[in-house]
Amino acid sequence: MNIAEIADRLNFEIVCGSTGKNNMVTWGYTSDMLSNVMGNASEGNLWITMQSHKNILAVALLKELSGIVLVNGHRPDTETVTQAEKEGVVILATDLPAFETAGRLYQLLKENEDIQS
Amino acid sequence: MNDLSLHILDITQNSIRAGASEIYITVNEDSATDKLTIEIRDNGKGIDKELVEKVTDPFFSTRSTRKIGMGLPLLKQNAEQCEGSLNIVSEKGTGTMVTAIFKKSHIDCPPMGNMAATIKSLLCSGHSYHLVYKHEIDGREFVFDSREISEILEGLNVNTPKIINFIKEMIDENLKNIGAS
Structure with a gap:
């Protein structure tokens, strides 16, 4: 399943980095601690977090994650949006x-x- | 980076990679000002002004020089999440000083973690340098100085498991005495 299908089925908004919307999602990973994600997430995982700092993009790129979902109505910082577009990291958002x-x-x-x- | 001791280990490893022969780690926990300050100072090769501005940007570090890593960006983010700050002063050929300030009572302020284990790892790194670790808690202080240990041992190798474990226990004991949690 790719990011676009998931966004559609679960009603997640694609906020930025939509060039990555065809990335295949292997599984999910949930954590707000960046070092923990660096240690435990796997390639292709869709990462669920409330962190909106641009460091999340570096982690997503390092671990070759398929994308990021920001929860609780959080939106990426302006700097994060600019960088996400540049790097092609897709960021989704949900309330x-x-x-x-994670359950859904x-x-x-x-x-x-x-x-x- | 579940705790501050792991951040300290990570940042000090930058100092080692920068070829420092003198490394000073200072931790100051002060209830009156509600601040926890970590300072890591070295006499390594240092970096120039432009680089200082870039080392906390993960897109500089992960892209052009993997050597720097995510250590500083993560420390900065953590400090800022606790209403604190990160400051880096560096001069080429002289050394670098990294200062991280955390609001001690902030709910997201990470625990100190195991400083004795951090010092132990640093002593086992296989590089030889003079390490001074000072920990102050509300006016009480404890200082570990690797040179003093070397003098007491009169040239014996510090890097034996027995001595390293002794040092670790000594640090644990001393931290307990100054009221470390």
């Missing part, structure tokens, strides 16, 4: 809290996995 965002994403990815197998 849902992290727990519900988990369910969707699981269903999709079942259909394919």
